Amino acid sequence: MKTYRPQFVRPMVTGEEDFVYSFSQFNVPALAGNITLQPGQTLNDVVLQLQADAPFILRGVLITTYHPFGFQLRTSEGKLMDDVALDLHLTYQGSNALSPYYSMGSTPVVVEPELPCQSGGLLLLDVTNLYTVALQVASINILLMGVKRFGGDYARAR
Amino acid sequence: MQGLVERHQDYVFPIDQSLTLPAAMAAPEVFNFQLDPDAPFELRSLAARVPYDANGTQYGLQHVLMSYSDEQNNFTSDFPIPLFCQMAYFGQAGNPIPRYPGLRYSASGVMRIQIQNVGPNPLTGLQLFFRGVKVFKPGEITSYTYPQKVRRPPLSYVYSLARPNSSIQGLAVTDSRLNQIWQSDPDCDFVVRGGQAGIPSRALLVNILTAYEVFFTFRDESGKPYSNAPVHADVMFGRGSVAFQPGSLPVYPCGPAPTQIAPIGPGPSLPGLFYPEIYVPRNHHLIYDVYRNDSAYVGAQTTDYYPVTLIGMKVWPA
Numbered sequence: 001m002k003t004y005r006p007q008f009v010r011p012m013v014t015g016e017e018d019f020v021y022s023f024s025q026f027n028v029p030a031l032a033g034n035i036t037l038q039p040g041q042t043l044n045d046v047v048l049q050l051q052a053d054a055p056f057i058l059r060g061v062l063i064t065t066y067h068p069f070g071f072q073l074r075t076s077e078g079k080l081m082d083d084v085a086l087d088l089h090l091t092y093q094g095s096n097a098l099s100p101y102y103s104m105g106s107t108p109v110v111v112e113p114e115l116p117c118q119s120g121g122l123l124l125l126d127v128t129n130l131y132t133v134a135l136q137v138a139s140i141n142i143l144l145m146g147v148k149r150f151g152g153d154y155a156r157a158r
Numbered sequence: 159m160q161g162l163v164e165r166h167q168d169y170v171f172p173i174d175q176s177l178t179l180p181a182a183m184a185a186p187e188v189f190n191f192q193l194d195p196d197a198p199f200e201l202r203s204l205a206a207r208v209p210y211d212a213n214g215t216q217y218g219l220q221h222v223l224m225s226y227s228d229e230q231n232n233f234t235s236d237f238p239i240p241l242f243c244q245m246a247y248f249g250q251a252g253n254p255i256p257r258y259p260g261l262r263y264s265a266s267g268v269m270r271i272q273i274q275n276v277g278p279n280p281l282t283g284l285q286l287f288f289r290g291v292k293v294f295k296p297g298e299i300t301s302y303t304y305p306q307k308v309r310r311p312p313l314s315y316v317y318s319l320a321r322p323n324s325s326i327q328g329l330a331v332t333d334s335r336l337n338q339i340w341q342s343d344p345d346c347d348f349v350v351r352g353g354q355a356g357i358p359s360r361a362l363l364v365n366i367l368t369a370y371e372v373f374f375t376f377r378d379e380s381g382k383p384y385s386n387a388p389v390h391a392d393v394m395f396g397r398g399s400v401a402f403q404p405g406s407l408p409v410y411p412c413g414p415a416p417t418q419i420a421p422i423g424p425g426p427s428l429p430g431l432f433y434p435e436i437y438v439p440r441n442h443h444l445i446y447d448v449y450r451n452d453s454a455y456v457g458a459q460t461t462d463y464y465p466v467t468l469i470g471m472k473v474w475p476a
Contacts, residue, residue: 062427075313079313080315081313081314081315081316082315082316083315083316083317083318083321083324083467084318084324085324086316086318086324086465086467087357087465088398089354089357089397089398089399089425089426090316090354090355090397090398090426090465090466090467091316091354091426091467092426093398093399093425093426093427094425094427095398095422095423095424095425095427095428106427107423107427107428108427109426109427110427111314112314112351112471113311113312113313113314113471115313115314116311
């Protein structure tokens with residue numbers, strides 16, 4: 001007789017699992033603490049490397065920093081997701097006015113429609129200094145929220 | 159409303175900032191507001207605002223009571239209700255308070271509005287924003303929508319409204335830019351679903367709200383507007399806070415003292431949505447007018463950088 005049942009019944013057919021990629025100075029060399037951008041300068045093609053075990057379906061983006069950087073994302077197929085490097089407070093800032101420096105934990109910016117990224121693929125990020133003085137990029141944190149979509153034998157095994 | 163065409167519409171009452179309400183009104187003043195004759199209107203959400211004062215706040219708005227009626231003169235409440243009880247943050251930050259089910263008015267219908275200022279000071283410049291849809295018969299207006307087939311998957315995308323400079327440049331203290339053209343990339347259609355606007359971060363912000371009274375009118379390519387009057391950027395779009403400038407969001411007065419409260423919720427993660435979305439085919443135009451009138455503010459300056467984004471989706475027709 002089954003004596004234990006989990007509180008949440010996982011759908012058996014989707015093969016999807018929530019997953020969040022976190023990128024910052026600690027795992028992206030291009031965002032290291034000693035890198036400084038002059039006013040108006042752009043750091044192109046910062047690689048946000050995805051893992052190779054499953055395709056990633058991007059459904060939300062959340063970027064935090066306490067400097068006025070502009071951001072422009074590019075998909076793994078090379079398509080831009082933003083017109084230009086736009087101010088964070090108009091594009092990828094989470095919703096939390098009480099702590100404007102860090103909106104971690106707040107609502108991400110929804111990516112609609114979702115963006116499928118191949119396993120082992122990457123997203124590219126351009127960072128522009130929109131301020132009037134030089135800034136270090138080390139304050140930047142990027143969260144990519146979505147699901148890993150497992151398939152085939154791997155999905156059934158799980 | 160199956161089989162009919164819904165088109166985004168903002169009704170602004172009054173159309174300018176000339177309304178002055180005396181202090182401590184003993185009874186509400188009643189206004190008749192006639193809607194456009196071209197189509198019926200379904201009211202789905204509301205917002206309200208007054209011009210920012212010298213401190214960048216909307217002092218006095220917390221003292222305003224309001225109610226409105228359908229065209230049979232049935233009011234939505236037995237007595238005017240404080241605006242702050244009807245709508246969080248007065249429906250601003252791009253998030254007008256929803257009304258469901260919608261309230262329907264015939265073409266040229268008349269809405270009655272009761273307004274009462276119970277505060278200790280006169281109040282000038284109150285505007286109410288009634289957002290909803292105009293309803294047309296199929297074929298009555300040009301209405302674009304998705305193609306039967308698309309060439310590749312649609313893509314979430316953020317456009318800058320003012321291209322190619324990524325912002326509206328050199329907006330003078332008193333300025334109006336009429337019939338500005340926006341166009342998507344020539345290879346794709348674009349679906350406008352929301353937007354954000356305001357606060358330059360490129361310049362050092364001595365004054366947090368560097369442009370107070372900025373209004374927009376959007377039009378389709380034939381010049382037919384989506385509102386009866388210019389709509390303030392805070393109602394049309396909203397914005398997040400500037401990260402390096404705490405308190406850079408607009409704050410809203412609450413209580414008689416009042417306490418100024420920062421909104422929680424709006425910003426680029428939860429922008430106000432244009433409903434129905436506005437579909438702009440490739441090589442077609444979206445026209446917009448921009449107005450700024452900050453002549454009442456001491457020290458107001460020309461903004462070198464007023465960013466506006468259109469949030470939506472790219473579609474590549476097959």
